Amino acid sequence: xxxxxxxxxxxxxxxxxxxxxxxxxxxxxxxxxxxxxxxxxxxxxxxxxxxxxxxxxxxxxxxxxxxxxxxxxxxxxxxxxxxxxxxxxxxxxxxxxxxxxxxxxxxxxxxxxxxxxxxxxxxxxxxxxxxxxxxxxxxxxxxxxxxxxxxxxxxxxxxxxxxxxxxxxxxxxx
Amino acid sequence: xxxxxxxxxxxxxxxxxxxxxxxxxxxxxxxxxxxxxxxxxxxxxxxxxxxxxxxxxxxxxxxxxxxxxxxxxxxxxxxxxxxxxxxxxxxxxxxxxxxxxxxxxxxxxxxxxxxxxxxxxxxxxxxxxxxxxxxxxxxxxxxxxxxxxxxxxxxxxxxxxxxxxxxxxxxxxxxxxxxxxxxxxxxxxxxxxxxxxxxxxxxxxxxxxxxxxxxxxxxxxxxxxxxxx
Ligand SMILES: Nc1ncnc2c1ncn2[C@@H]1O[C@H](COP(=O)(O)OP(=O)(O)OP(=O)(O)O)[C@@H](O)[C@H]1O
Ligand SMILES: [Mg+2]
Numbered sequence: 001x002x003x004x005x006x007x008x009x010x011x012x013x014x015x016x017x018x019x020x021x022x023x024x025x026x027x028x029x030x031x032x033x034x035x036x037x038x039x040x041x042x043x044x045x046x047x048x049x050x051x052x053x054x055x056x057x058x059x060x061x062x063x064x065x066x067x068x069x070x071x072x073x074x075x076x077x078x079x080x081x082x083x084x085x086x087x088x089x090x091x092x093x094x095x096x097x098x099x100x101x102x103x104x105x106x107x108x109x110x111x112x113x114x115x116x117x118x119x120x121x122x123x124x125x126x127x128x129x130x131x132x133x134x135x136x137x138x139x140x141x142x143x144x145x146x147x148x149x150x151x152x153x154x155x156x157x158x159x160x161x162x163x164x165x166x167x168x169x170x171x172x173x174x
Numbered sequence: 175x176x177x178x179x180x181x182x183x184x185x186x187x188x189x190x191x192x193x194x195x196x197x198x199x200x201x202x203x204x205x206x207x208x209x210x211x212x213x214x215x216x217x218x219x220x221x222x223x224x225x226x227x228x229x230x231x232x233x234x235x236x237x238x239x240x241x242x243x244x245x246x247x248x249x250x251x252x253x254x255x256x257x258x259x260x261x262x263x264x265x266x267x268x269x270x271x272x273x274x275x276x277x278x279x280x281x282x283x284x285x286x287x288x289x290x291x292x293x294x295x296x297x298x299x300x301x302x303x304x305x306x307x308x309x310x311x312x313x314x315x316x317x318x319x320x321x322x323x324x325x326x327x328x329x330x331x332x333x334x335x336x337x338x339x340x341x342x343x344x345x346x347x348x349x350x351x352x353x354x355x356x357x358x359x360x361x362x363x364x365x366x367x368x369x370x371x372x373x374x375x376x377x378x379x380x381x382x383x384x385x386x387x388x389x390x391x392x393x394x395x396x397x398x399x400x401x402x403x
Binding site: 112116119120122123126127129130134148149151152155156159163 | 214216359363378379380382383384385386388390392397
């Protein structure tokens with residue numbers, strides 16, 4: 001899972017304390033399995049070390065939750081690269097694709113570009129499966145069709161989502 | 175002759191409006207000889223309009239279309255329709271076979287229009303029906319065959335005069351998955367064997383997966399990559 005990239009996207013939309021970041025993540029992407037604080041701070045310290053986020057203010061008191069984090073220019077570049085790069089098609093992509101679409105909208109980028117680059121990546125694999133199916137025996141056909149239908153489902157969901165873009169943009173940007 | 179690298183058909187920066195609706199707003203497409211290009215995009219994005227313009231059926235308001243080095247805009251209507259009849263083939267979603275003719279006569283029709291004698295035209299038509307695995311319905315009329323069989327007859331008719339470009343607009347749109355697969359397998363196989371290029375409009379990715387390359391239309395526009403030299 002791309003917790004690091006999700007944090008960066010959430011921080012690009014606004015600077016947040018560690019606690020707020022965890023809450024925003026859990027609400028949008030947690031699917032009933034909230035992050036542990038350990039994961040949150042381990043991820044943040046990795047992002048700090050790599051110069052992708054910085055501490056933008058510290059409130060008096062102790063404990064890590066006093067710090068407010070902001071994304072750096074290098075962090076924005078990292079989000080940009082991640083969103084622009086299609087995922088390797090597989091049958092369990094839903095979470096990552098969903099995360100990309102939400103973060104693209106949250107940071108004011110369109111979902112249409114994600115759809116287009118993902119479609120071309122999916123089509124690459126789908127063409128290969130189609131070729132294998134055309135040349136193969138019945139077993140090949142059945143197996144390739146299974147993959148083709150599932151890959152098509154990813155894209156149909158992405159297409160529907162891109163079509164609902166405006167609608168969704170209003171709701172995610174809160 | 176065209177080698178593989180040089181596009182056979184090029185539509186460049188096409189614009190087309192119907193009243194206030196801009197169906198095409200700067201769309202481009204290029205197709206190389208023997209290449210299968212899928213045209214994809216949301217409903218109403220301008221896919222069919224792009225196909226109609228590229229095939230010289232509908233004149234664009236602006237933009238240029240060239241086929242094998244010749245400008246379509248510069249041709250007379252007579253020259254353009256001769257080009258369509260000799261060099262292009264067409265398959266649509268439905269309703270393209272002549273109901274009064276048998277399937278065999280339907281497939282032979284383009285040859286007959288081109289002056290080929292009846293026996294010869296029907297002999298060649300029968301060969302195409304066989305290739306598309308519908309030889310058994312040769313003497314039935316379109317109203318007496320299934321949608322999938324009818325589409326295979328339509329593909330045979332579109333390919334019978336060995337066009338260099340086949341334009342297909344949602345050729346599997348009215349078929350179930352099994353028949354859609356069958357039509358696509360036979361269509362692409364026949365096109366590849368006769369080195370016919372295909373412009374395939376479809377919104378189904380599984381259908382587009384039979385192509386070599388895809389062009390995405392969105393709000394009447396395509397990506398700059400379609401604007402080749
Ligand atoms: N003959 C026409 N008269 C008026 N408007 C038209 C005509 N043909 C197309 N349009 C309009 O132009 C736009 C593009 O239409 P087009 O048929 O090219 O879309 P499409 O991508 O093929 O859609 P679909 O996937 O639904 O077939 C639409 O808004 C449509 O209403
Ligand atoms: Mg259409």
